Amino acid sequence: MSGxxxxxxxxxxxxxxIDYSGFKALDHFSMTLxxxxxxxxxxxxxxxxxxxxxxxxGRVRPSxxxxxxxxxxxxxxxxxxxxxxxxxxxxxxxGVLPSLSVRDxxxxxxxxxxxxxxxxxxxxxxxxxxxxxxxxESVKLTHRADVDAGTLAHGxxxxxxxxxxxxxxxxxxxxxxPTAGMGPAETSRTAELIHGLGESRTVLVIDHDMSFVxxxxxxxxxxxxxxxxxxxxIAEVRADPQVAAVYLGHVA
Amino acid sequence: xxDLSRFQAARPxxxxxLLGLAVAAPFALSAYDLNLLARFMAMAILALGLVLIWxxxxxxxxxxxxxxxLGGYAIAMHMxxxxxxQGEIPDFMLWSxxxxxxxxxxxxxxxxxxxxxxxxxxxxxxALFSWAVFHRRVGGTYFALITQALALAxxxxxxxxxxxxxxxxxxxxxxxxxxxxxxxxxxxxxxxxVTLAILCAAFVGLRWxxxxxxxxxLRAARDGENRVRFLGYSPTPFKVxxxxxxxxxxxxxxxxxxxxxxxxxxxxxxxVPSIEMVVWVAIGGRYSLAGAIVGALLVNLARDAVxxxxxxxxxxxxxxxxxxxxxxxxQGLAGLAKGKGA
Numbered sequence: 401m402s403g404x405x406x407x408x409x410x411x412x413x414x415x416x417x418i419d420y421s422g423f424k425a426l427d428h429f430s431m432t433l434x435x436x437x438x439x440x441x442x443x444x445x446x447x448x449x450x451x452x453x454x455x456x457x458g459r460v461r462p463s464x465x466x467x468x469x470x471x472x473x474x475x476x477x478x479x480x481x482x483x484x485x486x487x488x489x490x491x492x493x494x495g496v497l498p499s500l501s502v503r504d505x506x507x508x509x510x511x512x513x514x515x516x517x518x519x520x521x522x523x524x525x526x527x528x529x530x531x532x533x534x535x536x537e538s539v540k541l542t543h544r545a546d547v548d549a550g551t552l553a554h555g556x557x558x559x560x561x562x563x564x565x566x567x568x569x570x571x572x573x574x575x576x577x578p579t580a581g582m583g584p585a586e587t588s589r590t591a592e593l594i595h596g597l598g599e600s601r602t603v604l605v606i607d608h609d610m611s612f613v614x615x616x617x618x619x620x621x622x623x624x625x626x627x628x629x630x631x632x633x634i635a636e637v638r639a640d641p642q643v644a645a646v647y648l649g650h651v652a
Numbered sequence: 653x654x655d656l657s658r659f660q661a662a663r664p665x666x667x668x669x670l671l672g673l674a675v676a677a678p679f680a681l682s683a684y685d686l687n688l689l690a691r692f693m694a695m696a697i698l699a700l701g702l703v704l705i706w707x708x709x710x711x712x713x714x715x716x717x718x719x720x721x722l723g724g725y726a727i728a729m730h731m732x733x734x735x736x737x738q739g740e741i742p743d744f745m746l747w748s749x750x751x752x753x754x755x756x757x758x759x760x761x762x763x764x765x766x767x768x769x770x771x772x773x774x775x776x777x778x779a780l781f782s783w784a785v786f787h788r789r790v791g792g793t794y795f796a797l798i799t800q801a802l803a804l805a806x807x808x809x810x811x812x813x814x815x816x817x818x819x820x821x822x823x824x825x826x827x828x829x830x831x832x833x834x835x836x837x838x839x840x841x842x843x844x845x846v847t848l849a850i851l852c853a854a855f856v857g858l859r860w861x862x863x864x865x866x867x868x869x870l871r872a873a874r875d876g877e878n879r880v881r882f883l884g885y886s887p888t889p890f891k892v893x894x895x896x897x898x899x900x901x902x903x904x905x906x907x908x909x910x911x912x913x914x915x916x917x918x919x920x921x922x923x924v925p926s927i928e929m930v931v932w933v934a935i936g937g938r939y940s941l942a943g944a945i946v947g948a949l950l951v952n953l954a955r956d957a958v959x960x961x962x963x964x965x966x967x968x969x970x971x972x973x974x975x976x977x978x979x980x981x982x983q984g985l986a987g988l989a990k991g992k993g994a
Binding site for chain 1: 871883885886
């Protein structure tokens with residue numbers, strides 16, 4: 401019945417409050433994401449950007465409000481079930497597993513059956529092997545596949561973790577500061593990488609490197625003190641006096 | 653720095669060399685020395701379990717003595733009962749004024765029940781205990797402290813219930829096991845071969861387990877429990893299963909040790925022995941199965957040599973050795989050969 405030309409709602413954060421004994425990291429915050437969209441969330445330090453990610457993946461639990469993913473409330477589900485429904489997050493500090501090889505890191509992420517008794521074998525299925533090779537290719541780490549992830553350069557670790565998040569097959573990817581600690585050249589490559597994902601996945605990017613945000617050329621949501629402040633294109637957001645006052649004015 | 657390259661090249665051959673020596677031992681050693689070696693090998697079985705949980709799982713247990721004791725007391729109870737004429741109760745119970753066997757002693761008269769208990773009881777206790785702790789997401793130092801408290805509670809319980817446990821003296825004076833006289837000449841070497849076979853089986857089994865996806869996930873949970881959790885895995889079952897396997901190995905080691913040593917007592921399973929077990933593995937190398945076996949053998953050999961000559965000195969020496977290894981050789985003796993791995 402409904403015209404599928406209209407973008408389909410994937411995630412809706414509805415009036416969520418996260419209360420750390422009096423301090424409201426999120427304060428009746430709401431936003432929505434459509435399937436296939438890439439969105440950037442910006443805001444000054446302490447605006448609640450990482451808390452938003454924590455809430456969506458079930459690391460913290462809201463005292464008020466709902467998180468609705470594909471039409472179902474997920475804010476009370478265990479973390480593993482939230483992931484199984486298709487949400488995966490890249491952490492701010494690179495969260496690769498240092499003593500595992502790059503390939504094993506990806507194989508762990510690509511594995512679909514995550515029950516422990518299914519792990520009592522070695523080797524992986526052909527599908528998963530293919531997914532791992534594709535993921536290696538996408539972040540250009542094929543030649544580094546057999547080294548321990550702990551020995552990668554900082555930028556490579558960030559890319560590996562993005563590739564891990566992609567390899568889980570999640571529909572919604574949360575990328576928390578994917579360019580933290582990167583130089584301009586690496587930042588540009590990361591932007592290209594995320595552009596490439598945007599065709600098949602829904603991506604929520606948190607960052608405050610404005611040149612990176614401009615390269616992503618995606619709609620921007622601005623947060624301030626745990627609340628929704630403004631949404632629009634990067635140009636609109638830059639032109640907004642309220643945003644300038646709380647955020648852009650202090651940067652640059 | 654000494655040149656270790658030749659040693660490193662020989663590293664894959666090391667387990668085979670050890671096996672060769674172990675097979676030759678019954679033909680080269682006196683009955684007394686063979687018995688001593690068999691005791692140390694029983695301890696090495698426990699040490700392998702520590703490689704699994706501590707080295708690869710990042711779970712430090714200062715209470716492996718509990719599981720060692722559960723296995724040891726199970727077989728000791730069986731031997732106590734099987735040596736008795738029908739209807740009598742062990743002498744220490746009489747001395748404590750008991751007139752009948754406690755109900756939970758009775759089934760240990762059966763060899764089958766005893767063997768099952770040696771395998772199942774430590775594993776079950778290990779699984780339930782570690783699940784209770786890990787599912788509440790308690791880990792690290794807190795876990796180590798809880799296991800130490802467990803070891804203290806267990807040895808205190810045994811000492812305080814002298815009428816049914818033998819108290820501080822433990823259980824001793826055994827004469828036969830499953831119909832074989834412990835004093836007859838063939839039994840010593842026979843038990844040695846059994847111990848060697850179990851040690852080899854445990855080594856091979858753990859090598860396989862550590863190379864499987866289970867092993868990869870265990871190391872992953874050690875390095876980044878949150879990352880693993882948000883890749884959709886629950887780390888708890890991996891840690892609980894590893895802990896249960898380590899408890900099983902400790903129980904089997906304890907039962908074999910009791911057979912070789914002819915005694916099990918609180919002094920062998922309390923807080924201090926439990927810490928010593930960790931020291932064997934720290935010295936041998938906690939990431940390395942072969943290293944843990946070598947560590948358990950060498951430390952116990954040294955202990956035997958030093959403590960018979962200077963009983964007071966041993967604890968100081970072991971403490972110094974531990975500090976030396978932890979500060980300068982974090983991967984133990986195995987680290988001298990090469991980094992991590994089995």
